[in-house]
Amino acid sequence: MATATKQADIRYRVELKGKEIVVYKVHSSDDSQDYEVTVFEGKVSGCSCPATKPCYHMRDVQAREDARKPIGTLNGRGAEVKIERAGRLGKLVPMR
Numbered sequence: 001m002a003t004a005t006k007q008a009d010i011r012y013r014v015e016l017k018g019k020e021i022v023v024y025k026v027h028s029s030d031d032s033q034d035y036e037v038t039v040f041e042g043k044v045s046g047c048s049c050p051a052t053k054p055c056y057h058m059r060d061v062q063a064r065e066d067a068r069k070p071i072g073t074l075n076g077r078g079a080e081v082k083i084e085r086a087g088r089l090g091k092l093v094p095m096r
């Protein structure tokens with residue numbers, strides 16, 4: 001690998017039941033802790049790490065969120081909303 005770009009180590013996606021909020025648990029690059037990246041209505045809004053924002057955690061989580069909606073992109077916003085509602089289970093979803 002020639003790239004020096006960091007990649008966020010995303011461990012969990014947590015959907016908060018009844019809210020338009022998703023929290024991603026991202027493991028720190030020094031392997032010491034987990035950070036929480038908050039997503040509001042499909043847009044990353046913040047990260048609990050001490051780095052200057054937007055950090056690479058926020059960038060990678062936004063990419064992950066965007067990748068979740070291929071059907072919504074094909075069928076329009078109505079389908080996208082329906083998928084989001086069906087997926088809101090309020091539980092931890094392992095990313096691997």
Ligand SMILES: [Zn+2]
Binds near residue numbers: 049
């Ligand atoms: Zn961060």
